[in-house]
Amino acid sequence: xxxxxxxxxxxxxxxxxxxxxxxxxxxxxxxxxxxxxxxxxxxxxxxxxxxxxxxxxxxxxxxxxxxxxxxxxxxxxxxxxxxxxxxxxxxxxxxxxxxxxxxxxxxxxxxxxxxxxxxxxxxxxxxxxxxxxxxxxxxxxxxxxxxxxxxxxxxxxxxxxxxxxxxxxxxxxxxxxxxxxxxxxxxxxxxxxxxxxxxxxxxxxxxxxxxxxxxxxxxxxxxxxxxxxxxxxxxxxxxxxxxxxxxxxxxxxxxxxxxxxxxxxxxxxxxxxxxxxxxxxxxxxxxxxxxxxxxxxxxxxxxxxxxxxxxxxxxxxxxxxxxxx
Amino acid sequence: xxxxxxxxxxxxxxxxxxxxxxxxxxxxxxxxxxxxxxxxxxxxxxxxxxxxxxxxxxxxxxxxxxxxxxxxxxxxxxxxxxxxxxxxxxxxxxxxxxxxxxxxxxxxxxxxxxxxxxxxxxxxxxxxxxxxxxxxxxxxxxxxxxxxxxxxxxxxxxxxxxxxxxxxxxxxxxxxxxxxxxxxxxxxxxxxxxxxxxxxxxxxxxxxxxxxxxxxxxxxxxxxxxxxxxxxxxxxxxxxxxxxxxxxxxxxxxxxxxxxxxxxxxxxxxxxxxxxxxxxxxxxxxxxxxxxxxxxxxxxxxxxxxxxxxxxxxxxxxxxxxxxx
Amino acid sequence: xxxxxxxxxxxxxxxxxxxxxxxxxxxxxxxxxxxxxxxxxxxxxxxxxxxxxxxxxxxxxxxxxxxxxxxxxxxxxxxxxxxxxxxxxxxxxxxxxxxxxxxxxxxxxxxxxxxxxxxxxxxxxxxxxxxxxxxxxxxxxxxxxxxxxxxxxxxxxxxxxxxxxxxxxxxxxxxxxxxxxxxxxxxxxxxxxxxxxxxxxxxxxxxxxxxxxxxxxxxxxxxxxxxxxxxxxxxxxxxxxxxxxxxxxxxxxxxxxxxxxxxxxxxxxxxxxxxxxxxxxxxxxxxxxxxxxxxxxxxxxxxxxxxxxxxxxxxxxxxxxxxxx
Numbered sequence: 001x002x003x004x005x006x007x008x009x010x011x012x013x014x015x016x017x018x019x020x021x022x023x024x025x026x027x028x029x030x031x032x033x034x035x036x037x038x039x040x041x042x043x044x045x046x047x048x049x050x051x052x053x054x055x056x057x058x059x060x061x062x063x064x065x066x067x068x069x070x071x072x073x074x075x076x077x078x079x080x081x082x083x084x085x086x087x088x089x090x091x092x093x094x095x096x097x098x099x100x101x102x103x104x105x106x107x108x109x110x111x112x113x114x115x116x117x118x119x120x121x122x123x124x125x126x127x128x129x130x131x132x133x134x135x136x137x138x139x140x141x142x143x144x145x146x147x148x149x150x151x152x153x154x155x156x157x158x159x160x161x162x163x164x165x166x167x168x169x170x171x172x173x174x175x176x177x178x179x180x181x182x183x184x185x186x187x188x189x190x191x192x193x194x195x196x197x198x199x200x201x202x203x204x205x206x207x208x209x210x211x212x213x214x215x216x217x218x219x220x221x222x223x224x225x226x227x228x229x230x231x232x233x234x235x236x237x238x239x240x241x242x243x244x245x246x247x248x249x250x251x252x253x254x255x256x257x258x259x260x261x262x263x264x265x266x267x268x269x270x271x272x273x274x275x276x277x278x279x280x281x282x283x284x285x286x287x288x289x290x291x292x293x294x295x296x297x298x299x300x301x302x303x304x305x306x307x308x309x310x311x312x313x314x315x316x317x318x319x320x321x322x323x324x325x
Numbered sequence: 326x327x328x329x330x331x332x333x334x335x336x337x338x339x340x341x342x343x344x345x346x347x348x349x350x351x352x353x354x355x356x357x358x359x360x361x362x363x364x365x366x367x368x369x370x371x372x373x374x375x376x377x378x379x380x381x382x383x384x385x386x387x388x389x390x391x392x393x394x395x396x397x398x399x400x401x402x403x404x405x406x407x408x409x410x411x412x413x414x415x416x417x418x419x420x421x422x423x424x425x426x427x428x429x430x431x432x433x434x435x436x437x438x439x440x441x442x443x444x445x446x447x448x449x450x451x452x453x454x455x456x457x458x459x460x461x462x463x464x465x466x467x468x469x470x471x472x473x474x475x476x477x478x479x480x481x482x483x484x485x486x487x488x489x490x491x492x493x494x495x496x497x498x499x500x501x502x503x504x505x506x507x508x509x510x511x512x513x514x515x516x517x518x519x520x521x522x523x524x525x526x527x528x529x530x531x532x533x534x535x536x537x538x539x540x541x542x543x544x545x546x547x548x549x550x551x552x553x554x555x556x557x558x559x560x561x562x563x564x565x566x567x568x569x570x571x572x573x574x575x576x577x578x579x580x581x582x583x584x585x586x587x588x589x590x591x592x593x594x595x596x597x598x599x600x601x602x603x604x605x606x607x608x609x610x611x612x613x614x615x616x617x618x619x620x621x622x623x624x625x626x627x628x629x630x631x632x633x634x635x636x637x638x639x640x641x642x643x644x645x646x647x648x649x650x
Numbered sequence: 651x652x653x654x655x656x657x658x659x660x661x662x663x664x665x666x667x668x669x670x671x672x673x674x675x676x677x678x679x680x681x682x683x684x685x686x687x688x689x690x691x692x693x694x695x696x697x698x699x700x701x702x703x704x705x706x707x708x709x710x711x712x713x714x715x716x717x718x719x720x721x722x723x724x725x726x727x728x729x730x731x732x733x734x735x736x737x738x739x740x741x742x743x744x745x746x747x748x749x750x751x752x753x754x755x756x757x758x759x760x761x762x763x764x765x766x767x768x769x770x771x772x773x774x775x776x777x778x779x780x781x782x783x784x785x786x787x788x789x790x791x792x793x794x795x796x797x798x799x800x801x802x803x804x805x806x807x808x809x810x811x812x813x814x815x816x817x818x819x820x821x822x823x824x825x826x827x828x829x830x831x832x833x834x835x836x837x838x839x840x841x842x843x844x845x846x847x848x849x850x851x852x853x854x855x856x857x858x859x860x861x862x863x864x865x866x867x868x869x870x871x872x873x874x875x876x877x878x879x880x881x882x883x884x885x886x887x888x889x890x891x892x893x894x895x896x897x898x899x900x901x902x903x904x905x906x907x908x909x910x911x912x913x914x915x916x917x918x919x920x921x922x923x924x925x926x927x928x929x930x931x932x933x934x935x936x937x938x939x940x941x942x943x944x945x946x947x948x949x950x951x952x953x954x955x956x957x958x959x960x961x962x963x964x965x966x967x968x969x970x971x972x973x974x975x
Contacts, residue, residue, distance in 0.1 A: 052380075052381065055702075056732070058726055068413060068421050069421075069433060072385075072412070075411040076383055076411060076436075076438060079383050079411065080381065080383065084409075085411070086726060086729065086735070087722070089413060096719075099930065099932040100931070100932070103937075104930060104931065105930075108930075108948065109722070111723075111726075111948070111952035111954075111955055112723060112725075112726035112955060113726060279433060280424065280425035280429060280430075280433075282424040282425070287428075298432045298436070301432075304436075305436055305437060377706065393738060393746050394746075394758060397710075397736050397737070398761075400736040400762075401708055401736060401761075401763060404736060405706065409734075604754070604758060605746075605750035605754060605755075605758075606750070607749040623758065623761070626761050627761035630761055
């Protein structure tokens with residue numbers, strides 16, 4: 001079990017481009033550090049004992065494509081810590097794009113703030129930004145590539161609910177081919193003693209290289225087309241299947257209904273099954289599921305603030321912060 | 326006369342969906358509490374003795390349609406109290422709308438902030454949000470339905486200028502049919518000893534149910550088509566008539582000029598007449614009126630910050646706040 | 651050399667519409683005052699000894715056309731000083747424009763904040779706003795007219811790098827006809843003992859009235875079409891030539907390549923040449939120039955925050971601030 005000093009050493013002043021850049025110990029140290037921010041949720045709006053550890057610090061949020069949840073979750077984390085935020089929510093309301101390279105944009109923006117959350121439609125944009133920036137870059141999603149803070153909050157949520165990340169059977173359902181969160185979380189879970197199962201339509205099955213990687217590590221426990229065939233599960237991670245993936249609307253309708261969970265389809269897994277979803281959902285999780293004790297997706301969303309508070313505090317916080325741990 | 330303890334009991338932790346949800350005592354307590362924030366206006370930019378009572382608190386502003394005045398007025402109030410703001414100014418720059426229900430959106434956003442100002446084009450949206458949210462929802466306008474903080478600041482402005490809300494003759498001029506502010510303020514004024522008069526074109530006259538309600542309470546003092554026929558007035562509340570209401574542009578031009586006030590048309594009411602307008606105005610109040618002592622509309626706009634400061638402080642402030650009163 | 655008391659007297663509570671409104675002493679006092687904010691850059695993200703001198707103050711940013719660099723630079727300056735920001739980034743996401751006059755908008759917004767940065771496509775908008783506003787108006791660019799804080803930061807950058815503003819040979823290259831920054835900086839430099847040179851295509855040469863003014867003051871040292879003909883230079887201020895100026899795309903391509911600097915074209919001026927650019931650049935400064943010691947444009951961008959911090963602090967800061975100087 002890592003401690004806060006480890007967490008600070010691992011994250012202070014660093015960019016976060018991909019979850020793959022961090023070791024198992026780094027990740028555990030982050031998840032441990034995040035626990036202290038849970039009370040923001042528990043105590044809710046009446047809680048006021050805030051340590052404004054990032055007062056005077058400024059977070060830049062550069063969203064070259066909109067992602068309101070990711071943006072507001074980062075902003076909430078920064079504001080809760082006493083910091084401030086500037087930036088833009090969409091490239092359409094920015095004049096940055098007009099012929100300027102991303103490298104130039106980053107070299108300008110690093111003069112405005114102490115760290116940058118970058119959301120960009122192009123794969124590799126965050127890596128490029130991190131290479132040229134003098135301030136930490138936090139990847140808020142770069143195309144279909146990486147979204148590391150989503151992976152951290154997913155891990156945090158599973159661990160919070162199950163008490164551990166070891167010994168679990170974790171199923172992924174929905175779009176296994178293009179689902180960035182699926183690939184990233186599955187890869188991160190390989191740090192732990194887990195069995196992974198995949199449930200989805202054939203045309204949206206795992207990318208070959210990820211499948212090969214899982215097979216090579218002997219972690220691909222099942223790859224099936226129906227939830228009923230998945231066997232035991234401790235965690236079910238549901239993702240949305242997007243209509244754009246289907247040339248024929250009829251195919252989409254069929255698949256859409258086949259990969260929708262409700263109380264009936266979840267009943268065989270028992271009351272302890274944890275259901276996660278990165279949100280927004282459309283109809284792939286019936287609202288009747290919301291009241292089940294294992295329906296964690298709104299908690300998961302709230303954990304996004306918790307984990308991002310920890311991350312921002314570790315990255316930007318004063319060096320002395322580790323001493324009191 | 327209610328006191329601050331009453332105000333806190335009435336508003337702390339509560340949603341504000343409609344002015345109708347609050348009693349006469351609640352409203353008076355709010356207006357009383359708001360007085361202490363007047364000094365922000367009087368002392369202007371050189372004033373610095375701010376009590377940051379909402380430091381560390383975060384207000385979410387979810388504007389599914391733009392309303393820059395309402396948004397900035399709430400934001401100013403929150404920032405003046407030491408709090409922070411996050412959100413979006415228009416549904417077009419939010420990715421929330423993509424197939425997600427309002428209920429899901431609220432359950433996500435309540436994890437980011439301590440209260441939410443919601444502006445939504447659909448009637449009833451604020452009520453629905455308040456029912457599912459674990460944080461207070463402040464209705465910033467839901468379709469043609471309610472805009473309670475506008476009503477509170479209108480009442481505050483009349484009371485500030487007239488010294489009382491009792492014994493007044495209040496005229497409403499312009500769009501009486503669709504004017505949300507007219508309906509809401511007229512209804513709230515029924516708590517007080519007022520006479521109400523309505524001046525407008527026939528096709529934009531009072532909705533039947535509101536007329537019936539006013540008649541039943543014996544408060545409908547006049548319903549006329551010309552300001553010259555309105556008789557005595559202490560207050561004149563002018564609203565804009567929108568071109569969309571008139572299929573024939575010629576009809577609109579005629580009405581537009583008939584319901585425009587200038588120094589000449591206001592002269593018969595004497596120098597004590599108070600003129601209000603929710604803004605923006607186009608041409609329905611001549612700019613020559615601005616210099617009259619009774620031209621209160623810009624003061625009314627500033628009072629929007631005053632009253633929203635009081636409201637946010639009461640709703641989100643610490644429980645101990647009432648003790649020092 | 652002016653002191654901080656002079657700076658405060660010159661700027662406190664004042665609007666900043668045009669650099670021409672300020673005397674040489676005023677400008678020097680501002681540049682001197684700005685020096686203390688340099689450490690924000692030097693110490694970077696780990697620096698935390700911030701004096702939140704504008705805590706509780708609110709800056710309104712009204713951008714009726716987008717200008718992300720100007721907006722974020724002002725916002726960063728305000729936030730670094732402990733203040734807060736509200737406003738909008740583009741007229742398209744504001745409901746202010748709908749038929750309301752700028753005068754009305756300003757009279758509403760002055761109730762929300764302690765100062766306003768106004769960006770507006772119309773020449774003279776900032777002057778008009780400053781005339782009616784009860785709070786200081788900072789011109790963030792009004793059409794092709796003025797952008798005074800850009801001029802201040804340009805002066806600051808030249809002085810910081812050269813150690814002085816006197817005795818310099820300053821060349822301007824690119825769009826001399828329409829380049830607002832060129833006109834404003836050249837005019838401001840007339841306060842100092844400088845020689846001015848202009849390099850650009852014939853169809854984008856100096857406006858006649860500015861040329862006459864420079865000639866009358868005996869400061870127009872050279873007006874040439876090629877950088878190679880400019881003679882000695884201490885400073886080269888490069889601006890972008892916009893395609894819209896050329897009806898024939900072939901003409902544009904030819905000019906675009908002729909007014910592009912790279913290591914080869916800059917070599918004759920020696921290693922001490924300072925290269926500035928208001929950014930964004932497209933291709934008019936080759937990226938191979940970025941590593942030259944005299945490539946100041948990113949430093950110039952960072953100086954935008956430095957100078958705007960000084961300006962906001964002088965304009966909005968407490969009166970007592972000057973005493974400790």
